[in-house]
Structure formats: structure tokens, C-alpha cells
Amino acid sequence: MNGGLRASMSWLHTWTGLISGWLVFAIFATGTATVFRHEIEAWARPSLSANPDPAAGLQRAYDHLLTAAPQATLFGVQAPSRQERDMQAYWSNLDGTYGQAELDPATGAPVADPPTGGGEMFYRFHFELMAPYPYGRLAACLAAAFFASAVVSGVITHKRIFSDFFTFRPEKGGQRAWLDGHNVLGVLALPFHLFIALTGIITLATTFMPFGMVGGYGKDLAAFYADSAPETRGMPERAGKPAVMAPLGPMISTAERQLGGQVLRLTVNNPGDASARVTLHRDNEGRLSRPAVAAVFDGVTGKLLTASPPPGPAMATNDLLYGLHMAEFAGPALRWLYFFAGLSGCGLIASGLVLWTVSRRRKLPDPAKPYFGFRLVEVMNVGAVMGLPLAIAGFFWADRLLPADLAERPAVEGRIFLATIAATIVYSALRPQKRAWTEAAWLAAFAFAAIPLLSAATGGRNLAASAAAGDWAMVALDLTLVALGGGFLFMARRAGRVAAPTPRRAARTAAAE
């Protein structure tokens, strides 16, 4: 680690990159898929139609829940947005039990499709890693911090960042080509990599850095959350007097005028009771910041009681950084840019991991028999870099092939996702490295490219039908899956052509002769 700042940073870059690389790759890959999570949700629920009316959907869900959950002390509904086609509803009952359901905006009733994790599974995995709370979130935060430090140390390590800005020499092969590729991917999307890592930490700030919250509120977390959403303070206790709820439409109109935007979420406290309160939350479409702006109404009279005050400076900063990470402000073109930047991040991490082995392989006395640590990195590289895409494809296959009435179907999809990664690691350990890369890439190419065919054959979304109906979001999703298959096909062919490495000593002897 001696040798000045650049050498120290190089050391830091290498080891933080290696230690956190596999986890960061998983977070980046699922984060990239999460950009289109609502489209994936819609793909997995073919009964839902495009462009639902949010206000009408909220009204239907409101009417449905008032009758379907009469014992609820609270219920909430997330309306369909530009991308979402379903509505997520949750409720808590008098007896302390909870419930949740995906509702169809066209009917307000639960969706007819089999239960699925949908895009929500990738979203949850992205920051919870399917680990118990709070360990998954802490691990994701640590990985983001490691990634941010790897990016900064990588920039300091890079001697000629401007003159190498456009330099990519794949024809040189080996370490030079991998290093060029790694540098190019890192530099081109550098602002994205930095802000996505830092804002990612901010989204989980209360888990990762709870010190301010604990210092200010101690163990009274309810007070902290009440101050975070002051309009929800002072919700009355249940009166125990049944009452007819006011119609939602006029409340939505008033809230939209008051809040300056479309209402996309509602929460009802004490529904069907004289003390009922209806809270309507504004959408943040077109706004970089993501404040929780809401208006509270008397649920029986429909009278506006209070609205969110402007957030304080700290909360406004948090809302801005949170919004930058979540990209809910983004239209289709900008979401595609987030997607491509996410892919470049995946490429950056993958090329860095491969570079670690490529740069060390020739120094091995016998590349065919590497030491344990080297072999472990090789195996884990295939397991992470190929296992994650295979697991993502595996989710789509599982969604179409699992029986509709299977108990805990979304959980089984999650287990298949994890099992695919584990299976890829085991497979990689059992096969020679070059073959493991090539075969996994062939499998990924097939797995992705065949998804639209599988879907059409099993009664799911059909590419031709989607195109005929003008459902371009589903057409784009299917074509993206096929394109990803094409990308892995290209990778499989290139990996198959890579020459087997020769030991440095043997190569030098051969050259001398």
C-alpha cells in the first residue's frame, strides 16, 4: 500500500472492488431491472390493460375496500400511474391482523392473474437482498458505500482520465482490452455511478445512519415519523359510531387543486366510522424531488381539514436525493437512459471483477492449477456475473411455468431466483472457467430470447397481440428481453474464441527459443 496517493488508491480500488463486487453487481443488476419494474409487473399480470384512469381506479378500490374489509381500522391504495397498471392495497384490522392485495383499476377487485412477485421482487431484492430486516438493508448500504469509494479511488488511480476518455482497444486483447473497457464504462457514466451510489445510501439513511433520528427522538420513532409527515398528526381515535363515507371524487378534485398535482395514493383511517379521515397524496410526476405531499379530509363530511406544510431544508434535501435515485420524475426516454446507465454500471463491475483474474492469471506458475483464492474469485465471478442474469430470466420462466394455484407462489419465485444464482456458482466450480463462462452465456442467451415465445405459449403476454393492440410498453419489454438474449449470444461467441492463457514463465521461454 506504500508508494503515494495513487498507489494507495489503486490498492483501495482493487480490494474494495473485489470484496464488494459480487454484491454490488447483484444490486446494480436488479436495480437496472427495477427501472422497468412496473412494466414487469404488467407483463406478469396479462389481464391488466394499459392506461387505466387513476381517479376512477382509486374510487373503485375505495368502494371495494369499504365493503371487502369492513373490520379495517386503516387501509391504503396506490393508484395506477403512467407505468403502473395495478393498484396495491393494504389494510389492518381491528384484531391486529394485516392484509394486502393487488387490485384491478378496471373493477377495483383483486386482479384475476395468479399471484406473482412481479417487478416488486427485483425492487425489494435491490435494497433488501431477500435478507431479514435490517441486515439486508445494512448490507446494501455497505455495498453502496464500498462502490462509491471504489469509484472515487478509481478516478484518482486513473492517470490520464481525459486522454483515455475515448480509448477502447479490443483488438489488443487480454488485460489491455479489459482495462480499456473497464475505464471507458466507468468514465462515461461516472456522474451516474456516483450519484446513484450516494443517493442509494440516502434512501436507507435511517437504517444506515440512525444517529440523528435517535439523538433527536430517542426510542420514540412514532414521533419521528409523525414529524416527517406532519399532516398525519392528530388522527382521532375510533369513535365506534358507524357512518356513511363521503364520495371520493369531490375530495380528489379538491386535493388536486390544493396540492397542485394528480392524486395517486389514498389512506383511510377508521373507515366507516364517524371519526374517519381520508388522506390523499399527490403524485410527483415531472418533479425531481419526491416530497410526500398530502391533504387530509373528514371522511364523513368530505371537508378539507389540513394539507402538508412545505418541507424543511433537511427534508427537502432528502426528498431531492431520494427522488434522484427513484427516478419517478422520469419519462420513457429518461428511464431508458437510467436503464442504459445501469447496464454500463453492470458492465463496469463485471469487467473490474474479470480484470482482477486476467491481470493475475499470467503470473500464476500454472494457470491450469490456480491457488484456492484465485479459483474462488473465478468461480464467484461466473456465479455473480452470469448467475444474476440467469436468475432474472429464471424469474420470468418461473412466473409462466409455476402452477397458478401454488401456495405462496411469489415466495417460490423468489426461491427459484436465489437457487439459480446458487446453481450457477456450483456449476462454475465444477467446470473449467472458459467453458463455464461460455456455457452460462449460451444458456442466458436462450433463457432471455425464449421468454416472449414461452409467454405466448403459456397464455401470458403475446408480442404479436401486444403490437396489434398498440401496447408498446409490453412490445418494448419483450424486445428488450430478446435484445438481452442477443447480447449474451454475442458474449458466448466472444468468450468461446478467447485463447487459453499460458503461464508467463512458459511464454517467456517459448519466446526466447
Add this chain to the structure above:
Amino acid sequence: MELLGLASAPLAFAAFICAALSMDRHHRQVTGYACPAARRARLRLASKALFVLAFLLGIIGGGVGIVAGVLGAGLAAGVVVTTLTVRPALLARLLAPRAS
């Protein structure tokens, strides 16, 4: 607002092409010879002017415009790298002397 940011991407693309071609390594990659001094000066000037225009367009687009501009510029730079690597002849046409 987002559209303004996205509109800056083609400007950033042109700026990156000028910046890349003003470097000897990439000029040689495209044409086979180092960048002459006069051409380098013109390319650098054009690159700076285009960058300023792209930046201004993003600024006018506000916060969302800046995010779109930054991400669009990254994508544009990626396209320049790909073109330099895979199809340098396309860029060579930009520098070809006009037929008299």
C-alpha cells in the same frame, strides 16, 4: 423539461466527436495520421462551443433537464467510443476534404 435535457444529447455527441478527433490517437485511428495543428484548434473550438450549448440546454430544462443532459451525454460519449472502435470510417467522412 426532460425533452430539453434530451435535446442536449445530440449536441454533446457532436462535441465529443470533435473532442475525440482533436486527439492524435483518435485522429490517427480514423484517418491514419496525426491531427494537424490548425484542424486541432478548430475541432477544440467547435467542441467547447457545442459543450456550452449542450450545457445551456440542460440548464434551461431545470433539474430534470440536467439529469437527462448528464445521462444523455454519457450515452453520446459511449456511441462515439463505439463508432471509433467499430466504424472509424464513418467518422473519417466528416474529415474528408470536400470534392472540388
